[in-house]
Amino acid sequence: DAGVIQSPRHEVTEMGQEVTLRCKPISGHDYLFWYRQTMMRGLELLIYFNNNVPIDDSGMPEDRFSAKMPNASFSTLKIQPSEPRDSAVYFCASSLKYWAGLETQYFGPGTRLLVL
Amino acid sequence: KQEVTQIPAALSVPEGENLVLNCSFTDSAIYNLQWFRQDPGKGLTSLLLIQSSQREQTSGRLNASLDKSSGRSTLYIAASQPGDSATYLCAVMGTGGFKTIFGAGTRLFVKA
Numbered sequence: 001d002a003g004v005i006q007s008p009r010h011e012v013t014e015m016g017q018e019v020t021l022r023c024k025p026i027s028g029h030d031y032l033f034w035y036r037q038t039m040m041r042g043l044e045l046l047i048y049f050n051n052n053v054p055i056d057d058s059g060m061p062e063d064r065f066s067a068k069m070p071n072a073s074f075s076t077l078k079i080q081p082s083e084p085r086d087s088a089v090y091f092c093a094s095s096l097k098y099w100a101g102l103e104t105q106y107f108g109p110g111t112r113l114l115v116l
Numbered sequence: 117k118q119e120v121t122q123i124p125a126a127l128s129v130p131e132g133e134n135l136v137l138n139c140s141f142t143d144s145a146i147y148n149l150q151w152f153r154q155d156p157g158k159g160l161t162s163l164l165l166i167q168s169s170q171r172e173q174t175s176g177r178l179n180a181s182l183d184k185s186s187g188r189s190t191l192y193i194a195a196s197q198p199g200d201s202a203t204y205l206c207a208v209m210g211t212g213g214f215k216t217i218f219g220a221g222t223r224l225f226v227k228a
Contacts, residue, residue, distance in 0.1 A: 004159075033216075042218060042219070042220045042221070043160075043205065043218040044218075045215055045216065045217075055214075056214075056215065091159055091160070093160075098214065099214055100147075101147025101148040101167060101168070101209050102148075102165075102167065103165075104150055104162035104165050105160075105162070105216065106162070107159035107160040107161070108159055109158060109159045110158075110159050
């Protein structure tokens with residue numbers, strides 16, 4: 001398997017623009033996570049899905065952030081409108097049997113977002 | 117609310133030295149504790165996962181221990197190598213809500 005795939009790898013945009021980040025989890029994994037990493041706040045969980053259903057979105061910072069998982073092989077994280085403070089690295093991760101605590105999460109390479 | 121703290125924040129050691137990284141957490145109600153490695157500009161790679169009923173896990177030169185009652189874990193790296201230079205993150209999965217909470221990491225530099 002190719003692992004978790006994220007696109008784009010880098011994104012530079014201007015304040016106010018819409019940003020869409022994409023993720024393809026490892027085939028067969030039933031959990032998908034979106035994280036944000038910054039120097040100030042470290043790695044934070046934004047939202048996670050189980051079988052395409054959002055389970056916990058309490059980490060989503062504001063209504064400007066939204067995430068969807070239309071099928072088992074694709075998820076998006078959208079920021080609209082984007083602001084400079086959204087600049088961070090956004091990671092997608094997937095897991096199997098996450099609920100049992102038996103399996104780790106497999107991380108993608110991340111999307112580096114810079115909002116000017 | 118679960119909080120995960122890692123000490124030290126940064127560490128520089130000469131090649132060949134054995135070293136210990138520390139992790140502490142405030143809520144002992146956990147399913148597991150994991151240690152991850154992150155190389156600059158890359159994603160996270162899982163190193164070791166210790167389930168709540170276990171005391172330690174070993175993989176090659178790495179050994180991780182878990183003391184749930186005291187809220188502590190250590191990652192022991194034997195005979196360190198320059199290739200071990202990276203940031204090491206500790207993460208705990210809580211039983212309430214199944215969230216995984218990460219520490220800020222320890223940045224390790226192994227000098228050749």
